[in-house]
Amino acid sequence: QVQLVESGGGSVQTGASLRLSCAASGLTFSEYAMGWFRQAPGKEREYVGTITRTGTTYFAAALKGRFTISRDNAKNIVYLQMNSLKPEDTAVYYCAGRGALVIRTTPADYAYWGQGTQVTVSS
Secondary structure, three states, X not given: OOEEEEEOXXXXXXXXXXXXXXXXXXXXXXXXXXXXXXXXXXXXXXXXXXXXXXXXXXXXOXXXXXXXXXXEOOOOEEEEEEOOOOHHHOEEEEEEEEOOOOOOOOHHHOXXXXXXXXXXXXX
């Protein structure tokens, strides 16, 4: 049974940083591309970024430069480092797994999902 468990969310002020973690089990982690998405109240789930099996990263254009993704294949964990946070970054953040080589940015292309972790940024 595949499980993805996010952690690290919280309430911060504008300009702060947060690092989210996603611990994976039940899959061969090193063979999966891992993505991050977010969903604000009343909005559709939005693509944040992906890290491939080999560590290549790709981000939504609007987030590139503030967010980074890394992975530790020995620990089966993927991280989302978020810097210079803004109120518009407030959302539930989800990690997702995709067992393919090609980077995809739509939720339907990811087979496994975590339960999400709330990030709230106040001004």
